[in-house]
Structures are given as structure tokens and as C-alpha cells.
Amino acid sequence: MRKLTAEEKNHYDELGYVVISSFFSPDELSEMNKELDECEEPVQKSGEHEGFTYQLAMLTDKTKQFAQDERILNFIEDIVKPGISIFSSKLLTKLPHSTSVCHWHQDDAYYSEVVKSDTRMSIWVPLQDTDERNGCLWVVPESHKRGLLPYAVKDHGTCRRALDEEQVDLSKAVPVPMKAGSMLLFNALTWHSSKGNETDHVRRAFIVSYQEATVPIGRGKQHVILRSAL
Template sequence: MVMQGSLSPDQIQFFNSEGYLVLEGFANPEECKGLMQRMEELLEEFDPSESSIFSTKNQAEFTANHFYESAEKISFFFEERAFDDNGKLKQPKQLSINKVGHALHELDPEFVKFSRSDKVSKILASLNYKKPAIIQSMYIFKQPGIGGEVVPHQDNCFLYTDPPSCTALWLALEDATIGNGCLWALPKSHKGGLVRRFIRDGDGVRFDNPSPSYSFEDFVPLEVKAGSLVLIHGDLVHQSFENQSSKSRHAYSIHVIDTDRCTWAKNNWLQRKVAPTPIYVS
């Protein structure tokens, strides 16, 4: 199968140069609405007792079997600030969830339809993927008032292949602004290579190196409208801040690796029992 790419030479050049690319209007309003409505249904069915807390600041502390097993399930993770001092939710569960992951792309028909769509495949073909597979998917809520910070990081840190091949496709389901916690990118930082990894070590997880220091002034905000797709190179340093506004910032992201030329690291936190099915084979 020969998959034709959809990105222009200028778009590819920008992505290779800066480490990210914004594609406005990638998903139409009906597609965004469909994904959001389906998530509403999943949340309605969700039992809060079957969840854990998610944090990018202290992930090792909060990591448990729920986190590991989410690789091939649809699992729910609460915001750190969703609970009071007695461990009770301070607001309805729909306003308390940080994210849902990590197998929406293969277990739920609505998310499968978008994740394996021709237009997603054509983006990957433009980036020279020969046998792309989605290794994880996440629905991210960025809740009003409590949506937590995501500290500066590189996706290859968590989803490492040899050689590195991860690319994130981040779809804004609602407008993402500085006020509600949009993405911030450090342009050209992917050219410096991977600086550390998040690895399994015995029964736990750890970073193999301390985090470098970054200057906030060097980051650029990626404010985008609903339906925009942000491509993120696996080595690009990016982050998002807390949502201190009254508006949510829903997004759906998938992380893709190339199984044609790359080997999944055996000490990544995410380990599947069954290998992911490629979107296409070129």
C-alpha cells in the first residue's frame, strides 16, 4: 500500500525546523462534537472508585497497577485538586477527571474512526512513516479552575523507541488559549536530542536523569481554535500551565511510533501484552 502524504513541502520544512506544526481546521465541528459526546457517555458510565490521580510533577508517587494496566484499557485519572481533605470529590466526576487513556484509539468505535482515518494516515505518510502504530491515546480535559500543570517534557522520554520515532497528534476539541491552559512549545528544542527517560525500575518507575532548567521566555504559546491539529516532534520540549479560567480545554491526542524501523524499549513505563496494529503498511 502506497500512502500519499497531505502536508505541503513548506509545512514539512516548518515541522522539521521548529519541531511542531499547527494545522487549522483539521477536524470539522461534527467530528469534534462526536468525540466530546462519546466521552460524555463514557464518563456517565464510569465508576469513580475505578480511578487514580494523575500528575506530571510526581508521577512515580502516584503510579500503581491502574496506571500500568491502562496501556490496553480505557482508564480514568482524576485531577490532583479534585478531592477535599477527607478524600471526597469537591465537584461532579465530569469536572474532576484529568484524562482518559490510553487505548481509546483501539477500544472505542468513535475514537477508532478518527484515529485511523485517512487524513491521519496522510499526515503520517508526509512524515515518512512506513508502518505507523498508535501506541497510546488520551482524552485531556484541562478542567476549569483545577486543570493541572503539565511540566516541560519530551514525549520520547515516556514513549521511547530505538531509534526514536514518536510523534504526537494533538487535536483541540475546544478553543485552547493562554487563559485556559494551551500548549507552549520550545521551538527547535527537538534538535538537541532526548535529555532523559522515564523508565520502569523493578516494581516502580523513575527518571534516569534530572530535568534540565528551561527559560519560560523561550517558549511560544500555541493558541488554537477547536478543530486544529498540532503535530509535535517526539524530542520537542513542550508544556501547559494550570487552567485558572472558567472554561475547559478539551483535547484528544494520539502518539504514533514507526514499527517498521524501530524497537519498543522494554523499560518504557507502557508495556503491552499484544503489539499494536499498524494503521497502514507502506
């Protein structure tokens, strides 16, 4: 079980995100997709929470194991410290031909109202290949260095605590296409968004947000300390 290389850690620190290729095997992805096919609640097809399944790590033993995988913890232990705990987890499903967008936002616009963290970040794992056609994530490199910015609440799409696009510079935004089973690590302050799914196939992404174990709470009962602070 390897850790972040110095180059990967520097990429994360400087740009606010880093992609780790081929993290999960095809067999693991197949098992997880089968598990989700059997247990996933009906996907909401409209509204602010379109496509989201919340408290994913609490859904089944397999989803719990996924979120608590020691391989993930080894990767993030040089980012999330001292100790590691889960803040929250969710599945984001983009149905075929969905036009719903996830607006440009920062996760901490939602998370910091619960509790503040110095190291909070998320993993974003696509269960299918993702690109610009089926709603891959977009990010603005180095945006995490701006801190938590004001937001305005949109009346459509998802991730509605949106950055004011007239007040922020999105000219450096880049898509982050990923192969299924790769893992994106990104800071809770990094600006990110996603567009619709133009394809005939479902696109799923498993998302877990982690924070240092010294922060006493998370998103309700989802908060679990995985590695204690020494």
C-alpha cells in the first residue's frame, strides 16, 4: 500500500487537487456497481438533490469498507492530520441525458456550517469512465488558496450554494476526465462543478469527505474516527 509521492503531494498542495490513476481494480468496481444496483434507493430525477444518495458509507458493509479502505487512508494521511475521520459520504449518479448541472461551489460552503476543519478534503471515485460528455468534474487550479468565499443560492441544478460567477475568475477552469477506478483527491475549498450527462449510460461517482480526527463532529452519525490522533 503506497503513499502519496512528493510530486503528488506538491500537486495537491499547490493546485488543490491530484488524480491517482488505476486505484481500484476492475473487479472491485464490478462488485461495487453490482452492490449499488441491488441496494441503491430510487435516484431523485429533479430538484436540488438530483442524483444524490447520502450516507453512502452507512448503506451496506461493502460501501462502508470502501469508505474506510486502508489504501485510501494511507494516501491521505499526509494531507488529513492529525488522525483521520469521515465527515460524510455520498453517491452522485448522473442519469443518461440528464441536463442538470452541479454549480461552481466549494464543499466547505456546506461543511463549515457544521464544524470547521483545517485539512478537510474529499475523494471522488468514478465507477465508470468520465469525460466532458458524461459529466466529469471541473476544477479551478489553485482556487483553494482564496479561502472560503461568499455564495448565492441558485434555484435550479444541484450544489446550489454557488459561487458568484461574475465575481470569480473561472477562466482557468479545467476538466478532469478520469478512468473508472481512478481517484481524485481535492481540497474542501477547491472550486469545482460538473455539467450534464449527454450519453446513453449512467455515470456514478463515490464521494467521501475526510477531516482530521481532532475535529469532534461531522455530518451527524456519519462521523467516524478511522485513525486517532497520536
